[in-house]
Amino acid sequence: xxxxxxxxxxxxxxxxxxxxxxxxxxxxxxxxxxxxxxxxxxxxxxxxxxxxxxxxxxxxxxxxxxxxxxxxxxxxxxxxxxxxxxxxxxxxxxxxxxxxxxxxxxxxxxxxxxxxxxxxxxxxxxxxxxxxxxxxxxxxxxxxxxxxxxxxxxxxxxxxxxxxxxxxxxxxxxxxxxxxxxxxxxxxxxxxxxxxxxxxxxxxxxxxxxxxxxxxxxxxxxxxxxxxxxxxxxxxxxxxxxxxxxxxxxxxxxxxxxxxxxxxxxxxxxxxxxxxxxxxxxxxxxxxxxxxxxxxxxxxxxxxxxxxxxxxx
Amino acid sequence: xxxxxxxxxxxxxxxxxxxxxxxxxxxxxxxxxxxxxxxxxxxxxxxxxxxxxxxxxxxxxxxxxxxxxxxxxxxxxxxxxxxxxxxxxxxxxxxxxxxxxxxxxxxxxxxxxxxxxxxxxxxxxxxxxxxxxxxxxxxxxxxxxxxxxxxxxxxxxxxxxxxxxxxxxxxxxxxxxxxxxxxxxxxxxxxxxxxxxxxxxxxxxxxxxxxxxxxxxxxxxxxxxxxxxxxxxxxxxxxxxxxxxxxxxxxxxxxxxxxxxxxxxxxxxxxxxxxxxxxxxxxxxxxxxxxxxxxxxxxxxxxxxxxxxxxxxxxxxxxxxxxxxxxxxxxxxxxxxxxxxxxxxxxxxxxxxxxxxxxxxxxxxxxxxxxxxxxxxxxxxxxxxxxxxxxxxxxxxxxxxxxxxxxxxxxxxxxxxxxxxxxxxxxxxxxx
Numbered sequence: 001x002x003x004x005x006x007x008x009x010x011x012x013x014x015x016x017x018x019x020x021x022x023x024x025x026x027x028x029x030x031x032x033x034x035x036x037x038x039x040x041x042x043x044x045x046x047x048x049x050x051x052x053x054x055x056x057x058x059x060x061x062x063x064x065x066x067x068x069x070x071x072x073x074x075x076x077x078x079x080x081x082x083x084x085x086x087x088x089x090x091x092x093x094x095x096x097x098x099x100x101x102x103x104x105x106x107x108x109x110x111x112x113x114x115x116x117x118x119x120x121x122x123x124x125x126x127x128x129x130x131x132x133x134x135x136x137x138x139x140x141x142x143x144x145x146x147x148x149x150x151x152x153x154x155x156x157x158x159x160x161x162x163x164x165x166x167x168x169x170x171x172x173x174x175x176x177x178x179x180x181x182x183x184x185x186x187x188x189x190x191x192x193x194x195x196x197x198x199x200x201x202x203x204x205x206x207x208x209x210x211x212x213x214x215x216x217x218x219x220x221x222x223x224x225x226x227x228x229x230x231x232x233x234x235x236x237x238x239x240x241x242x243x244x245x246x247x248x249x250x251x252x253x254x255x256x257x258x259x260x261x262x263x264x265x266x267x268x269x270x271x272x273x274x275x276x277x278x279x280x281x282x283x284x285x286x287x288x289x290x291x292x293x294x295x296x297x298x299x300x301x302x303x304x305x306x307x308x309x310x311x312x313x
Numbered sequence: 314x315x316x317x318x319x320x321x322x323x324x325x326x327x328x329x330x331x332x333x334x335x336x337x338x339x340x341x342x343x344x345x346x347x348x349x350x351x352x353x354x355x356x357x358x359x360x361x362x363x364x365x366x367x368x369x370x371x372x373x374x375x376x377x378x379x380x381x382x383x384x385x386x387x388x389x390x391x392x393x394x395x396x397x398x399x400x401x402x403x404x405x406x407x408x409x410x411x412x413x414x415x416x417x418x419x420x421x422x423x424x425x426x427x428x429x430x431x432x433x434x435x436x437x438x439x440x441x442x443x444x445x446x447x448x449x450x451x452x453x454x455x456x457x458x459x460x461x462x463x464x465x466x467x468x469x470x471x472x473x474x475x476x477x478x479x480x481x482x483x484x485x486x487x488x489x490x491x492x493x494x495x496x497x498x499x500x501x502x503x504x505x506x507x508x509x510x511x512x513x514x515x516x517x518x519x520x521x522x523x524x525x526x527x528x529x530x531x532x533x534x535x536x537x538x539x540x541x542x543x544x545x546x547x548x549x550x551x552x553x554x555x556x557x558x559x560x561x562x563x564x565x566x567x568x569x570x571x572x573x574x575x576x577x578x579x580x581x582x583x584x585x586x587x588x589x590x591x592x593x594x595x596x597x598x599x600x601x602x603x604x605x606x607x608x609x610x611x612x613x614x615x616x617x618x619x620x621x622x623x624x625x626x627x628x629x630x631x632x633x634x635x636x637x638x639x640x641x642x643x644x645x646x647x648x649x650x651x652x653x654x655x656x657x658x659x660x661x662x663x664x665x666x667x668x669x670x671x672x673x674x675x676x677x678x679x680x681x682x683x684x685x686x687x688x689x690x691x692x693x694x695x696x697x698x699x700x701x702x703x704x705x706x707x708x709x710x711x712x713x714x715x716x717x718x719x720x721x722x723x724x725x726x727x728x729x730x731x732x733x734x735x736x737x738x739x740x741x742x743x744x745x
Contacts, residue, residue: 055563057728077564088557092327104319105564149560 007066008033008157008188009054014063016049023049025212026063031190031205036183038203039192040290042298046212047192048085051161054190055082068157078107081155085162085192087146091135095126095145098134099152106153113152120148123181124174140171147175151182158182160191164198176202196291206290208297215297224287231292232261232270235282242278246270253292258282260292316565320573325580328544334581342592361396364462367406367420367432369413372440376405378473379466386465399461406432417453424455431462440474502693526605527664527691530614533589534683535657537582538621542629542653543646545578549633549727550642558727567724575626575716582622586615613690616705621683624712625653627719631739634726641733656681663688667696676704679711718743 009031016024024046031037039047052058054065056073067073073080090098096117103113121127124144134142143166150158163179164172179202183189193199199206206223208216216223230250236242240254243261248270253260263270267285274280288296328334370376383401390398408416413434420432431454438448450470452463479486506512552558561570590611597605628649636642659681663672667689675685676696686704689696721743726734734742 057559057562073563074566080563082560082563084556084559084563086556086559088552088555088560090327090551090557091555101319101323102560102564105316105561107316 006033007031008035008068009190010066011050011054012064014050014053014060014065016046016053016058016060022212024053024060024209027209027212027214028063029207029214029217031188033188034183034186035204036179036189036191036202038199038206039190039209040194040196040199040206040216040294041192041209042194045298046209048161050209051085051159051190051192054159055080076157078153079156081150081153081158081187083146083150083158083160083163087142089134089142089146089149092133094131094133095121095137096130099145099149102149103152106155108153116152116154117148120152120178124148124178140167143167144171144175147178151178151187154185154187156187158187158189160189162193163191164193164195172198196289196294200290208294210297216293220290223290223293227288227293227296230263230267231286231288232263232267233282233284233286234259234261234274234280236274237279237281242274246273246277248273260286262296316569317573317576320561320565320570321576321580324548324574324577327548328541328577328581329584331544333544334540342589360399360461361390362430363400363402364430365402365404365428366430366462367423368403369406369408369416369420369432369434371435371437373437374440374477375435375470375473376403379403379469382469382473401462401465421453424453430454430456433466435470439470440477524664527688529589529593530610530687530691531657531660531664531684533586534614534618534621534687535653537585537618538625538653538683540585541578541581541622542625542649544581545574545626546629546633546642546646549574549630550636550639553634553637553727562727567727568720570727571627571630571716571720571723574630575623578626579619579622582618583615586618610691613701614687617683617687617708620708620712624679624683624708624715625649627712627716628652631719631722631726634723635729635739636726636733637730645733652680656684660684660688664692667692673700676700677707679708679715682708721745 007030009029011027011029014024014027015022027046027050039050041047049058053060054067054073056067064071065073068076068079070076090101093101099117100110100113103116104110108116117130118127121130124147126141126144126148129137129141129145134145137145143163147160147163150160158179160179163175167175176198179189179191191202200220203220205219206216207214218226234243235258239256240252240259243249243252243259248263248265250262250264252262261270271280271283274283368376368379380403383403387400390396390400406416406420417432417434420429423429424431431452434451434453436448436450439450450466452466454462476486479489504512549558552561558570565573594606597603629646632645632649633642636645659675662669663675663685666672672685672689673696675681676689677700678685682704686696686701686708690701722739725742725745
C-alpha cells in the first residue's frame with residue numbers, strides 16, 4: 001500500500017493493542033490537505049488512540065503514518081497544533097504566560113506570538129482575561145484558551161480531540177467560527193467528536209471508527225448516499241402500530257406524528273402494501289441523518305444482545 | 314536547543330515563584346538571623362525587673378557580702394539611666410524568737426503578695442562544715458523557672474564561702490590562683506616556605522574555620538538538593554496529571570523536556586547558592602574574617618552542586634514521570650529520599666574524621682560524593698588531589714549515566730497512565 005502524496009495525514013494499515021484490548025484494528029485513511037475531517041465514533045471506539053498515534057504520542061504496533069508528507073509527526077512538530085481530549089494548562093500561570101510558553105515551544109518569536117494571542121483572545125472574547133491566572137477561568141474559557149494554545153503558532157495541521165465537549169451553545173458557536181477561520185487560512189483540520197450535529201455541519205469528510213475498525217470514510221454526501229433509499233418517512237392513520245409485522249420493515253423510529261421506517265427491499269412495494277392497509281398522508285424517501293447512521297452502526301444489534309445475554313446466563 | 318532554554322526558563326520561573334521557595338529558601342535565613350538578634354536583644358533587655366529577696370542568714374556573716382556583691386552587680390547593669398539587667402535587692406530577716414517554719418510561711422505569703430520575689434535560707438553549717446555533708450542553701454520562690462537569681466546566688470555564696478575556708482586555713486587565695494594558671498593549646502595549619510625563601514606564617518585555625526565552614530557547605534548542598542528535587546517531582550506530576558505533558562510533547566521531544574527541566578533546576582540551585590554565598594560573605598565581612606573566604610572552594614562547591622542537581626534531578630524526574638498520582642509518587646520517592654538522607658547523615662561521619670576509610674569510601678560513592686567530598690575539601694588539610702579528581706570523574710560519569718537512564722524512563726513514563734511500574738519494569742524501560 002502506498003501513501004497519498006497530497007494528504008496532510010496518511011494512515012496505512014495501522015493497528016494498536018493494549019493488552020487484551022484491540023483499540024485500533026487495521027485502519028487506513030487519507031486526510032486531504034485543506035479539509036476539515038471529522039473523526040466520529042462512540043466513546044472507547046479508538047478515536048483518541050488514533051489521534052495519539054498521529055501525534056506520535058503512541059506508537060502503532062503495525063502499519064505506518066505520514067504527517068504532512070513526513071514519516072512521523074515528530075518531524076513536523078512545529079507545523080502541527082494539538083488540543084488534547086483532557087485539557088492541559090498550568091493552573092498557576094497567567095493566560096498570557098501559558099500561551100506565550102506554548103507558542104515559544106513551537107519555535108515562534110515572542111513578538112509574533114503576542115500579536116497572535118491578542119488577536120485570538122479578542123476573537124474569542126477573552127481579552128480581559130489575559131493577565132488572569134488559568135485557575136480563575138471557567139471551564140468554557142479554559143477550553144477556548146486551550147484552543148488558542150493549539151492555533152497560536154499558525155499550524156498547517158490542527159488536531160482537535162473533542163473540542164466541543166462541555167461547551168455551552170454560545171461558546172461552541174464561537175469555537176466553530178474559530179475552526180472555520182483556521183480553515184480559511186489554509187489549515188487542515190482533524191477533529192474528533194461524538195456531537196453528530198457539529199460533524200454534519202462542519203466536516204467535509206467523515207471517518208467513523210467503531211470497536212477499533214473503520215466503518216465509514218468519505219464525504220457526507222457519499223455516506224448519506226450509501227445509506228439512502230432505505231429509509232422512508234411516513235405519516236399514516238393508526239400510527240406506528242400499523243407498521244408492526246409488515247414484511248418490508250426492518251425497524252421503526254417512532255417520532256409520534258410521523259415514523260422513520262428502515263426498509264429491506266423495494267420502497268415502492270412497501271408503499272403499495274401500506275396503501276392497502278391504511279390511509280397514507282405522507283410518504284417520503286429520506287436521506288438518513290449522520291446521527292441515524294451513527295446510531296444504526298453503534299447500537300448493539302440483535303445478535304450482540306443475544307450474545308451478551310448468553311454470556312451472563 | 315532554544316526549546317530547551319525556553320523550558321528551562323519557564324521551569325526556573327515556576328520554581329522560583331512558588332511560595333515554598335520564597336518563604337522556605339530566601340526568608341529562612343532572614344528569619345534565622347532575625348530570631349538570633351531578637352533572642353540576644355531579649356536576653357539583654359527584657360529582664361530589668363527589681364527582684365527583692367529575703368535572706369535568712371543562719372551563719373550571721375554571709376549577708377553583708379551578699380549585699381556588697383548585689384550592689385556591685387546592680388551597678389554593672391546600668392547604662393546611662395537605663396537598666397540593662399535585673400536589680401537584685403537583698404533584705405535580711407531576723408527570726409526574733411519565732412520558729413523557722415513560722416517565718417518561712419510568712420515570707421511565702423509576702424511572695425504571693427508580690428512584695429518579695431524569693432527568699433533564701435542559709436543554714437549555720439554552710440560555712441563551718443566540710444566534707445560531703447554540707448547542708449544545701451535553700452532557695453524559695455514562686456517563679457521557679459527564673460534562673461538568673463539562683464545562679465547568681467550560687468556563684469556569690471560559693472565564692473564567699475571558699476574565700477572564708479582559705480582564710481581560715483591561712484592560705485593566700487591569690488597565690489593559689491597564680492599557681493594554678495593554665496596554659497592554652499592553639500591549633501595552627503602548616504608553615505610554608507615561599508619561593509623567595511621566606512617562611513609564611515602559619516594561620517591559626519579556629520572553631521569557625523574548622524567546623525562552621527564545612528557545615529555551611531553541607532547544609533547548603535542538602536537544602537538545594539532537597540528542595541529542588543522535590544519540587545521537580547511535584548511539577549512533573551502536576552503536568553502529567555493535568556495532561557500538560559501531552560501538549561508539551563506535541564511540541565518538543567521528551568529528551569528536550571527533560572533537559573530543559575534539569576537545566577531549570579540547576580539554575581534554581583545556583584541561585585540558591587548565590588543568595589547564601591552573598592549572605593555568608595556579608596557575615597565574613599562584617600565579622601572581619603575575610604581570611605576564611607576561599608574562592609577555590611566555592612568553585613568546587615558549584616561544580617558539585619551542579620552535578621548533584623543533575624544526578625538527583627534526573628532520578629526524581631524519572632520517578633515522577635513513572636507515577637500517575639500523588640500516592641504512587643510518595644512511595645516511589647521514599648527510596649530516593651533515603652539516598653539523600655544517607656548522604657547527608659553519613660556526612661557527619663566525615664566531619665568526625667575526614668581521613669577515615671569510611672569517609673574516603675563515601676566520597677567515591679556518586680550519590681554521596683557531592684556531600685562527602687565537599688566536606689573533606691572544606692576541612693584542612695583536605696584530601697589528596699588525585700582523590701578529588703577521581704571522585705569528580707566518577708561523579709560526572711554517573712551523573713551522565715543517571716541523566717541518560719532518567720531520560721529513557723521519562724520517555725516512556727511521561728505518557729503512561731495507570732498503575733505505577735515496578736522496579737524490574739523500570740529497568741526494562743531503560744534497556745528498551
